[in-house]
Amino acid sequence: MIRLLIADDHSLIRRGIAQIVSESEDIIVAGEAATGEDALELARSGDFDVVILDIAMPGRGGLDVIRDIRVANPNIKIIILSMHSEEQYAIRSLRDGASAYLTKANADAELIAAIHRVAGGRRFITADVAERLAYYVECDSELPLHERLASRESQVFLLIGSGKTVGEIAKELSLSVKTVSTYRARILAKMNMETNAQLIKYAVDHGLVM
Numbered sequence: 327m328i329r330l331l332i333a334d335d336h337s338l339i340r341r342g343i344a345q346i347v348s349e350s351e352d353i354i355v356a357g358e359a360a361t362g363e364d365a366l367e368l369a370r371s372g373d374f375d376v377v378i379l380d381i382a383m384p385g386r387g388g389l390d391v392i393r394d395i396r397v398a399n400p401n402i403k404i405i406i407l408s409m410h411s412e413e414q415y416a417i418r419s420l421r422d423g424a425s426a427y428l429t430k431a432n433a434d435a436e437l438i439a440a441i442h443r444v445a446g447g448r449r450f451i452t453a454d455v456a457e458r459l460a461y462y463v464e465c466d467s468e469l470p471l472h473e474r475l476a477s478r479e480s481q482v483f484l485l486i487g488s489g490k491t492v493g494e495i496a497k498e499l500s501l502s503v504k505t506v507s508t509y510r511a512r513i514l515a516k517m518n519m520e521t522n523a524q525l526i527k528y529a530v531d532h533g534l535v536m
Contacts, residue, residue, distance in 0.1 A: 328445045329356040329373060333365035333388070334380040334407070339430070343378060343407075343437070350438050362386035370398040375445050378437075379424075381408040381415060381481070384500040389419065389477035396423040403444040407433060410484075416455045418477060426450035470532065471517045479516070482509040486522055487529025 330353055332340045340358050347353045357372055359365040362383050369377055377395065379388035388406055395404060405426040406419040416427040425444035428436055432452075440450035475483055485495045496506045510522075519525055529535045 328353045328375045328441060330354065330441065331357040331359065331365065331368055331372065331374040331377040331402075333359040333362065333377060333383065335360045335383045336380075339380070343433070346434060346437050347441065350441075353438070353441055360384075362388060362391040366391045366394050366398060369395045369402055374399070374402055376403045376405060376441050378405045378407050378441075381406060381410065382498075387481065387499070389415065389422065389481060392419065392422040392424055392477075403447075405437075405440055405444060405450070407437075415480070417473065418480060420449070420451075420455070422477060427452075427455060471528070472532065472534065474516060475513060479509055479513050482506060483513050483517075483525060484529065484534060486510065486513070486525050487535045489526060 330347060332343050332355060334340050334343070337360075344355045347355065356374055357368050359368055360383070362379075363386055365377060365379060366386075368374070379392070379395075381388040388408070392404055392406075395402060404424040405428060406415070406424045407428050407430060408415055409430050419427045426440045426449060428440055428450075436450070436452075443450040472480065472483060481499070482495060485498065490498070492503055492506045492510060495501075496503045499506070513525065514520060517525070517528070519528070526535075
C-alpha cells in the first residue's frame with residue numbers, strides 16, 4: 327500500500343486529489359497539510375511513501391521545503407503539483423530533489439501513474455520536461471538567467487514578472503515587505519538588471535508569464 331501525504335492550502339484541491347487517487351486500490355491518503363511547514367513536520371514524523379506538494383502555499387511553499395523534506399525523510403518521494411507550466415518550475419524542482427512535476431491541469435490523467443512510478447523509485451517526467459532536461463545537459467554553461475535563481479528568488483521573480491508589486495507579493499507569500507524587497511535586490515543583481523520593468527520584459531520575452 328502506498329501511503330500518500332497531500333500538501334495544498336486549498337481543501338477543495340486536497341479533496342480533489344483524494345478523489346482521483348481513490349480510483350487506485352493500492353494508494354491511501356494517510357495525511358494532509360495546508361502549509362509547507364506542516365508538510366515538513368508530518369514528513370518528519372509520519373510514515374509516508376509519497377508527498378504531493380503544491381508550490382504556492384502560505385509561508386514556505388513546496389519549492390522551499392523540497393530539500394528539507396528529503397533530509398528529514400530520505401525515503402519519501404516528492405511530486406510537485408502546480409498551476410504553473412513545466413517551463414517555469416519543473417527543472418528547478420527536479421534539481422532540488424522532487425521525483426515528478428505535474429500541472430494541475432493534467433493531474434486527472436497523470437497523477438496515479440506518477441505516484442506509482444515515483445513510489446517504485448523512478449522519476450515521472452513528461453515529454454516537455456524531458457526535452458528541457460536534455461537541453462540543459464547539453465547547455466549547462468549557458469543556462470538562462472532565470473534558471474540561476476534560488477527557489478524563492480525564482481518565485482518572487484515570476485510574481486514581479488506578472489506585474490505584481492512588492493506589497494502584493496509579500497501578502498501572497500506571507501512574507502514581510504522588507505524580505506520581498508531583499509529578494510528583489512538579489513534577483514536584480516543576479517540578472518544584471520536595474521528595474522522591475524526589465525524583469526517584466528525578460529519574463530514576457532521568455533514566455534514565463536502570460
